[in-house]
Amino acid sequence: MSGFSFAAVVDSGVGGLTVLRQLRRQYPHCNFVYFADSAHCPYGTQSDAEIFSRVSTVVDWLVQNGANSVVLACNTASVFADRLRSMFPLPIYDVVTPTCRLAARLAQGDVAVLATDATVRSGIYVRHLAALGVASRQYACSALVPFAEHNAVRTDECRHAVRLALAELQHSPPDAVILGCTHFPLLLNVMRPYIGHAQAVQCVTDFVPVQHDTAAKGKCLYLTSGDPVSVTASAQFARAKFVHVDV
Secondary structure, three states: OOOOOEEEEEEOOOOOHHHHHHHHHHOOOOOEEEEEOHHHOOOOOOOHHHHHHHHHHHHHHHHHOOEEEEEEOOHHHHOOHHHHHHHOOOOEEOOHHHHHHHHHHHOOOOEEEEEOHHHHHHOHHHHHHHHOOOOEEEEEOHHHHHHHHOOOOOOHHHHHHHHHHHHHHHHOOOOEEEEEOOOHHHHHHHHHHHHOOOEEEOOOOOOOOOOOOOOOOOOEEEEEOOOHHHHHHHOHHHOOOOEEOOO
């Protein structure tokens, strides 16, 4: 990618494509490289040390190969955004902070946060929402990530897993639900019976492009540390074709 300046969008798998879709719509002239760390997915069941080591390795590789900014589309990776900002001299955007601000504007009362085990363990959503005066409760849902990652959302196994994770919401409905993992918008139709009329808040970012807009349409490359054939199959909803890289 020599000579190619781009904004990198990082996720443990294909879930962050939901964030990339927003960014490409908003900044059509920006070059993007999407990196799916599928060989190490999911992040949310790993230790903090393992997650930080892996994410910092990925970010370093992207910076060395021309990234002018980084969007941590993964909520679990976003837990470590401040540490990464202290390591790399370029803009690094998380999804937790702006998503909390969005939820605070939309919610009339309490907010349910659906996230991975690691994100829940960090308490980052609870702290940010509390600072905005919003009451919240967390639900650890790492078990749902593989269904989105492996294009198995319409299976009986997925419906069973969603029921186990979210049954409590039917008895105590929140005003809003933060889909605190970028894979979860892909599961929204299966989640809807448990979410009910609650506002579903998808992850957003404060990204501002470094490169100046040009008349040309921006390019987008899709890279993965995993098997590009299986990742491409899982990313059919985004029509993305992945290439393997060793990172």
